[in-house]
Amino acid sequence: MRLLKLAALGSLCLLLGACQNLFKPSLDEPLPARHNAFEHLRAGCQGEQCPLFNLDTLSFDDEPALNEAIDRQLRELARSQDGAIPGSLDIYEKRFLDSAQPGWSSYLQAKIREQHDGLVIIELSSYRFTGGEYGEPGRAFINYDRRLHKVLTLQDILLPGQEESFWKVARMAHQAWVLQNKLDEQDPNFSRDWPFQTTPHFALTFGSLTLKYDIDRIAPHSVGHPELKIPYPRLNGIVKPYYFPGRGVQ
Structure with missing residues (x-):
């Protein structure tokens, strides 16, 4: 009887177009x-200087493309100094812990930054310390369109022929960021020494x-990972209206 009810419900939702809901x-x-989060020390090691690997990540039911994208991006953040990307996070963990010196550590994280308008914005972070004064931090974004079941590239969200215009607007956002943070006042040579550059890391966050x-890309190490904010009204005629907040979900 229960199967008959489910079958009837399935037929009804197809007629009404409400299956997704x-x-x-x-x-x-x-x-x-x-x-999914864990921290592993090198097997058999005890003490504060034990090498460690820490993973803090996410997975989503019925979104295999998003899960694959998260795994791939974390592996890219875990690439070796020669640029090689590990075949899996398990392989990376084993190689890192097997070769690590006392005090070495590696952290990988994926977290939800925002969800809106059928988009899932994932922010990914990495930090690897292998001695010296500083560790190696990394960042990345995933913009996932739940309607299309795909990760969006910059070209996916821009209107045709608008990439140059997009980076002109980004340059203006960079100038505003320098002024807002008074970086030229702190260092008269800041704009000369740290000019605007493009970045592969963008996120369709709600407010901008x-x-x-x-x-160390557009500012000294002490500044960390700078973020530039571009209000969506400045992107009229540049970004597809479909990807403006509030317009995507009907």
Whole structure:
């Protein structure tokens, strides 16, 4: 009897076009995430100087493309100094702990930054310390479109032929960031020594589009990972209206 009821419900939802709302979160509801976090020390090691590997990540039911993208991006953040990307996070963990010196550590994290308009914005972080004064931090974004079940590139969100205009607007956001933080006042040579550059890290955050920079890219190490904010009204005619907050979900 229960199977008959489910079959009848399935037929009804097909007629009404409501299957997604009945069986999956609708696009205006947050996509639930499964959290997976652990920290492993080198086997048999004891004490504060034991090498460690820490992973804090997410997975999503019914979104295999997003899960694959998170895994791939974390592995890219874990690439070796020669640029090689590990075949899996398990392989990376084993190689790191097997070769690590006392005090070495590696952290990888994926977290939800925002969800809105059928988009899931994932921010990814890494930090690897292998001696010296500083460790090696890394950052990345994933902009995932739940309607298309794909990770968006910059070209996906821009209107045709508008990439140059996009970076002109980003340059203006950089100038505003320098002024707001009084960086030229602190260092008269700041704009000369740390000029504007493009970045692969963008996020379709709700209040404004966010550009994030790797450390030592457009500012000294002490500044950390700078973020530039571009209000969406400045992107009229540049970004597809479909990706403006509030316009995507009908």
